Amino acid sequence: MRTLGEMAAAIGACLPRGADPRSEIRGLAWDSRRVVSGDLFFALRGRRADGHEFIPHAVARGAVAVVSESAVGEVNVPVLRVSAGRVALAKAASAFYGHPTEKLRTIGVTGTNGKTTVVHLLGQLLPQCEILTTVSMEGVRLSCVTTPEAPDLHRLAARALERGRLAFAFEASSIGLDQRRVDSVCLAAAVFTGLERDHLDYHGSPEAYLAAKLRLFHLLPAEGWSVVGVDDPQLEAVQGAARGRLVTFGLGAGHVSAMDIRQSRGGTHFRLVTPRCARPVALPLPGRHNLRNALAAAACAWALGERAEDIAERLHSAYLPPGRWSRLRSPRGAEVVVDYAHTPAALELMLEELRPYSRRLVAVFGASGEADHGKRPLMGRVAAHRADLVLLTSDNPKSEEPREIARQIAEGVSAEGGAYEVHLDRETALRRALEVAGPGDVVLVAGKGHERCQWTADGPEPYSDLDVLRVLGATVLERLD
Numbered sequence: 001m002r003t004l005g006e007m008a009a010a011i012g013a014c015l016p017r018g019a020d021p022r023s024e025i026r027g028l029a030w031d032s033r034r035v036v037s038g039d040l041f042f043a044l045r046g047r048r049a050d051g052h053e054f055i056p057h058a059v060a061r062g063a064v065a066v067v068s069e070s071a072v073g074e075v076n077v078p079v080l081r082v083s084a085g086r087v088a089l090a091k092a093a094s095a096f097y098g099h100p101t102e103k104l105r106t107i108g109v110t111g112t113n114g115k116t117t118v119v120h121l122l123g124q125l126l127p128q129c130e131i132l133t134t135v136s137m138e139g140v141r142l143s144c145v146t147t148p149e150a151p152d153l154h155r156l157a158a159r160a161l162e163r164g165r166l167a168f169a170f171e172a173s174s175i176g177l178d179q180r181r182v183d184s185v186c187l188a189a190a191v192f193t194g195l196e197r198d199h200l201d202y203h204g205s206p207e208a209y210l211a212a213k214l215r216l217f218h219l220l221p222a223e224g225w226s227v228v229g230v231d232d233p234q235l236e237a238v239q240g241a242a243r244g245r246l247v248t249f250g251l252g253a254g255h256v257s258a259m260d261i262r263q264s265r266g267g268t269h270f271r272l273v274t275p276r277c278a279r280p281v282a283l284p285l286p287g288r289h290n291l292r293n294a295l296a297a298a299a300c301a302w303a304l305g306e307r308a309e310d311i312a313e314r315l316h317s318a319y320l321p322p323g324r325w326s327r328l329r330s331p332r333g334a335e336v337v338v339d340y341a342h343t344p345a346a347l348e349l350m351l352e353e354l355r356p357y358s359r360r361l362v363a364v365f366g367a368s369g370e371a372d373h374g375k376r377p378l379m380g381r382v383a384a385h386r387a388d389l390v391l392l393t394s395d396n397p398k399s400e401e402p403r404e405i406a407r408q409i410a411e412g413v414s415a416e417g418g419a420y421e422v423h424l425d426r427e428t429a430l431r432r433a434l435e436v437a438g439p440g441d442v443v444l445v446a447g448k449g450h451e452r453c454q455w456t457a458d459g460p461e462p463y464s465d466l467d468v469l470r471v472l473g474a475t476v477l478e479r480l481d
Contacts, residue, residue, distance in 0.1 A: 145175025380412025
């Protein structure tokens with residue numbers, strides 16, 4: 001609990017005449033529907049609604065004060081004026097929870113693909129590290145976003161501190177960064193996993209998308225660490241954005257690198273090399289992209305002072321988060337891989353990795369509604385080029401017509417001369433995939449991964465690829481050599 005005076009000082013606002021600086025603030029709210037008595041309400045301007053319109057509702061529900069970017073009509077609570085509501089919310093959140101990220105080794109991970117896996121691996125490589133990922137958000141009822149609003153982010157960091165954690169790693173999405181949710185986080189390190197096409201419906205252009213990602217590196221203090229691939233096309237952009245020190249990773253090059261790489265279906269053997277040490281690693285994670293993810297996490301851990309010997313030892317027992325390359329065996333003997341891949345680049349990576357081990361390769365996927373339309377035919381082209389059969393289905397269509405989304409993907413499949421079928425009901429698509437795939441075949445079920453609901457025009461409906469596959473008779477495969 002804080003006082004109104006403390007919150008006003010934290011956000012740089014003047015208390016209006018007559019306001020009692022000793023008034024108790026019991027919580028921070030930005031959604032009038034969730035205000036409880038004692039909250040400080042932040043009126044934020046959104047893409048679809050303006051929080052200033054809901055100030056009376058927030059006050060009626062018990063808000064004891066309001067933070068506003070503009071003049072407010074007659075209300076019977078103090079109003080604190082600020083120029084940027086989201087920046088003020090970030091500052092207030094850090095202060096309200098006692099600036100927890102200053103007391104932890106806090107790491108933000110950004111990039112189009114690989115964020116969840118890198119954060120998950122940091123939780124295994126750094127001692128006493130709490131993680132916040134797209135997967136773990138479901139456990140704290142925040143699954144609607146990758147990076148939560150600032151009060152939730154700092155609340156979870158404070159909880160990690162209370163539990164005796166020493167580090168806190170989280171995913172920093174481009175939208176979360178653009179909306180200033182991370183602004184008052186004190187970073188020890190920032191990791192960049194790469195940039196591909198995504199979220200252009202929100203950002204408008206690849207340049208704006210990159211600029212949002214680079215905000216994470218603008219937030220680094222001079223003593224912080226920037227972690228980026230040595231061969232990443234955005235290496236110079238990351239360097240230019242950051243005040244902190246640079247650590248690179250890569251295959252055969254970088255401050256932390258993988259040498260003498262030998263890949264198999266079940267993982268990768270390599271030597272983990274740092275400037276002063278080289279250690280053998282048997283990484284039990286399939287795919288070349290997961291080797292890069294492991295190197296990104298290893299480079300960050302090394303920059304933060306972990307010994308290369310310890311990092312190598314921990315990588316021997318590394319494991320992926322749920323819904324990332326989850327393997328099952330179908331009743332007819334086909335291998336089924338469930339993965340969150342939902343961008344053209346991620347889908348292409350998965351198909352490329354699976355192609356050498358497939359007699360026939362079947363791809364089951366869709367594309368999210370209310371999102372970048374331009375990537376849909378690109379995903380179709382990628383799938384047609386790599387897979388023998390494409391089964392188009394629904395993937396969180398939201399308010400859009402699922403058949404129209406499938407048609408746009410199918411344009412790309414047809415342009416490459418690929419074979420496809422449309423089964424809008426996702427369970428029907430999975431049943432069809434298991435019918436057509438037999439021994440030696442591989443089915444990639446992409447897009448939803450860990451998710452446990454399907455977002456339609458009627459809202460969220462319970463659904464899980466993994467659960468449906470098990471009901472259809474598929475059994476989990478723990479590991480392949």
